[in-house]
Amino acid sequence: MALYRAETKPISRKDGRSAVAAAAYRSGASLVDDRTGNAHDYTRRRGVVxxxxxxxxxxxxxxxxxxxGAEAAEKRKDARTAREWVLALPAELTDAQRQELTERFSRSLAERFGVxxxxxxHRPGKEGDQRNHHAHVLTTTRQVSHDASGALVFGDKAQPEQSDAQLRKQGIEKGAVLVEEVRALWEMQGNAALEAAGEAIRIDRRSLKARGIDRTPTVHLGPSVTALERRGRRTDGGNLNRAIEQDNEQKAALTAEIIDLQAERERRAREEAGFIAEWNAYLRARKPDLLDFDGLRKHAADELAGGEVRLRQGIVKDTPEYAQKTKEIREMEARITEESRSLMYAERWRDDCEEEISEWSARVGFFARLRPPPEIREKKEQAEQARSDIRRSSGILSGLRATLELAKKLFKEWFLAEVNSPQLDDRWRYRSLALDGIKRECDNKLAEERAARAKARQMEDLRLHREAEAIRKERLEQEAQRQKSQVVERKQKVEPPPPSSGASDPGDDFEDDWDDSPSFGM
Incomplete structure (x- = not known):
């Protein structure tokens, strides 16, 4: 922060001061006070730039x-004959820039108050703070003009010298308001000069407390004490200021650390917010493909591989403006295609009609051609209508193609401007972080899907294995049952059946088999 100083005080006779003496000292000139007869020669004064x-x-x-003239215009013994503004000029500016700034401020006072x-x-003293470039701006207490002869005319008191009661009649609350307005004017013009010079530093008229700066202000030493300090003599005021400055340095070191930590937190917060915003914007633009993790991963990887340019282009392509402009171009191209098709049909119809008319003309004689039949007259009308349609379509196509060419040119210019916009200087980095995160998320999802598919295959293989085992076991049981049945059958074939409970004795069988009929010769 550059030093801000814009103090004002009156040059008053009651303090034993003279506007002539003050002007001579500040400008390094030699002036004679006509009222007192005193000569004030400060031509040997150094440091006036x-x-x-x-x-x-x-x-x-x-x-x-x-x-x-200013002294002569005042009659009172305690009159104010001038007002002084003391301005701290930015050390970051050149001498020429400081002079231009002072002239601009002085001109503003002259135009605003008519003075x-x-x-x-003045440049800094050799033994003082080398940043102490400053200006003394003396203004008359009365409004000034020139008469016809070119002589100065001193009129009414200027607003800064009027009482609060007089100012309230003009809609101004009090004189302090005017002072604050001038201080604000100096702040504005000083910062404008710094900005024009390419300096990032600024001045601020607010107090340290109002700016939230925990720094104790030093005390004003005044010219005499300052002179003693420059000659190496220690003063109470100087000692107090040195103690204050040492304390402020310690506070500044701690404050700098706090500011660095706050800046780091803010940077991380901005990065996180930018990361989330780009993450959401990227996914929102690809809402239909959110479940296609492989496609999302491939697109993110391709965009990351393209570097800054591809990332900037991706941001622009995801905007509604890009979608709208490309939609308009596609619609125009579709209309050109449709109109070209209409032109082609019209040309075919014209050719067909003319061919049919030519064939008819070749078949008939001269007098017949003078009075063509209705169908030929209709063909001629159709051919003429086709030619009219061709002219219309050709004109429309010509206009559409010119419009499309212009639209594409403007779109290209817009696209390049958006891609190179400073607004994307941070966003493309956030997008890079977001795409890297999306790629990792897709990798995780794809890994989960692969694991799920592998587990499903394992479960299916286990199910098939169990079914096969059950079938094999069932077949083994069936085979064992079949073999058991065969063994039983073989045993039944080899062993006689057991006797039944009502069977006859074998002797009875013998008797039954004996033939007791008489034989021949007995």
Whole structure:
């Protein structure tokens, strides 16, 4: 943060001061005070870089005449004869830039309050802070103009010198409001000059407390004490400031560490927010393919492999604007295709009609051709209508093709501008992180799917194995039963059947078999 200083104080007779003496000292000039007769020669004063006088009408004036006129315009013994603004000029600017800034501020005061402004720019002292470039801006307390002869005319009191009661009649709450407005003006113009010079540093009119800076302000030493300090003499005020600065350095070191930690947290928070935003944007643009993990992974890997350019292009392609513009181009191309088809049909119809008319003309004589039959007249009308359609379609096609060419050109320019937009400087990095995360997530999902399929195959193999085992066991049991049945059958064939309970004795069988009939010769 550059040093901000914009202090104002009056040059008043009651303090024994003179506007002529103040102007001579600040500008390093030699002036004579007509009211007192005192000569003030500061031409040997060193450190004055630039001076200038600005009046509201832009005519300028001579310094001696200006400030003697300002003194002559006041009659009171305690009158204010000038107002001074002390400005800290940014050390980051060049001498020319500091002078331009001071002139711009002085011109703003002259135009705003109608006063004459006398500025002087001083460089730092050899033994002082080398950043202490500053300007003294003296303004008249009355509005200034020139008469017809070119002489200065001092009018009414300017607004900064009016009472609060007078200001309230003009819609201004109080004089402090005007002072704060001028301080804000200096802040704005100073920061504009720093920005124009390419400097990132800025000035801030707010107090340390208002800016949230825990730093104790040093005390103002004044010219005499400052001179003693520069000559190497220690003063109470200087010792106090050195103690304050040492304490502030310690606070600044701790504050810097805290700020670094906060900045790191904020950076991580931004990265996380950007990561989530790009993750969601990428998946939202591919909503129909969310379950195609292999396709998502391949697309993410391809985009990552393309580097920054491909990532920037991917961000733009996922925007609604890209979708709308490409849709319009596709619709235009589809219309051209449709119109080309219509033109082709019209040309075919024309050729068919003309061919039929030519064949008829070749068959008939001259007088017959003068009075063609209705069907030929109809063909001629159809041929003419076809030619009209051809002309219409050709015109439409020509316009559509020109429009399409222009649309593609504008689309290409828009696309390149969007891809190279500074707004994507951070987003493409977040997208890279998001795509890397999506790729890993897809890898995990694909691994889960492969594991699930492998487990399903194992379960199916186990089921088939169990079914095969059951079938084999059943067949073995059937085979064992069959063999057992065969053994029983063989045993039944070899062994006689057991006697039944009502069977006759074998002797009875013998008797039954004996033939007791008489034989011949007995």
């Amino acid at each position: 630039a001076t200038g006088i600005i009046t509201p009408d832009g005519q300028g004036c001579e310094r001696n005449a200006l400030w003697n 004459a402004v006398d500025f002087a720019i």
